[in-house]
Amino acid sequence: MFTGIVEEVGEIVDVASSGEVVVLTVRGPLVSSDAGHGDSIAVNGCCLTAVVPDGGDTFRLELVPETLKRTSLSGAVAGAKVNLERALAANGRFGGHIVQGHVDGVGTLLTRTPGERSDEVRFSLPAELAKYVVEKGSITVDGVSLTVAATDGDTFTVALIPTTLADTTLGLRRPGDPVNLEVDVLAKYVEKMTAGYLGGAATSTTPKDGAE
Template sequence: MFTGIIEELGTVEAVEQQSDAIRLSIRAATVLEGTGLGDSIAVNGCCLTVVTVDDGVWTADVMQESLDKTSIGDVRPGDVVNLERAVTADKRLGGHIVQGHVDAVGTVVSRTPSEHWEVVELEVPEGLTRYLVDKGSITIDGVSLTVVETRDNRFTVSLIPETLARTTMGRRQPGDRVNLEVDVIAKHVEKLLSSANLLNQQSLDKLMKESKK
């Protein structure tokens, strides 16, 4: 589990193409402190497993499923990426509960600068906005952010200078693809309500059938 608070920007050293996967090599510092083989690190919001660590560079294998469902396959050597280690029980939950399981890939539509912040508008696949509410949480490329406004298949977030400087959100331009993870609580609530509605409908159908006997 993660919190969406980016610890550092890493640099992609190499992308090794394999038959149905890629091996990603990333240079980092902070996230390697106390990190061992098999540990989890979120890269642009995608949870990856550490395979090797050598002289400030760690590697992870990214399978085809992740390449199909995230923007990880877009990265190239020299790109910077958001990095966060899995949270431990003694740490503050500074952002919100983030699983590192990308729900969809969105697209940056526009950036509107202001004196003290910048508003970024994003487009998401149809149906995803049902999980978004104004002032609710959203994870963009691993960054925990607050939704400002939702409409149709778009939403906006406001970025403070700290976020612009310390994450890749300061570099994203219109047309760029980003990883999105909605609040997992919203997904659980939806499933519970769907199950409850199904049970209620089944009970109602049973009563209707009995009343006709």
């Protein structure tokens, strides 16, 4: 489990193919400092498994076809910056919200309105996810825990504080860029548990995208 509090911005240093699997080599000195084989690391909000850390400041990740199909990592290129977060330790501080690292869908940055020190950013999201996104609720965008400022159909807006702009890749994103989205899992559990009482049928929207 993760919290959506990005620990560092890493860099993809190599993208290689091994059959249908894409192998990423990522540089992240902090995350690499104690990464072990099989550890879970969130990369732009996608839970991935570290494979044989290189012993320095890099580690490798394997992306299977399901991950490539369901997330923006299908467009990974060397030199791209990525948000990194290690799995939450049992005695760690819970600073964001419950983040599984199971990407629900890919959205698009639509508009960016710069302020004096903060930015207001509007994103699209798949229509089937809109019901889980509410004003002042939580959403994960490229692994960053954010509070929804406003919703309008299949779009939502967030306000990015200076720290988020400086310490995550969201400060670099421009209109047209794809982003990984994970809605609040608590909303989906509530929907499933109340479906029988409300006369509806709960549906699952969470793909098994890259959590291993």
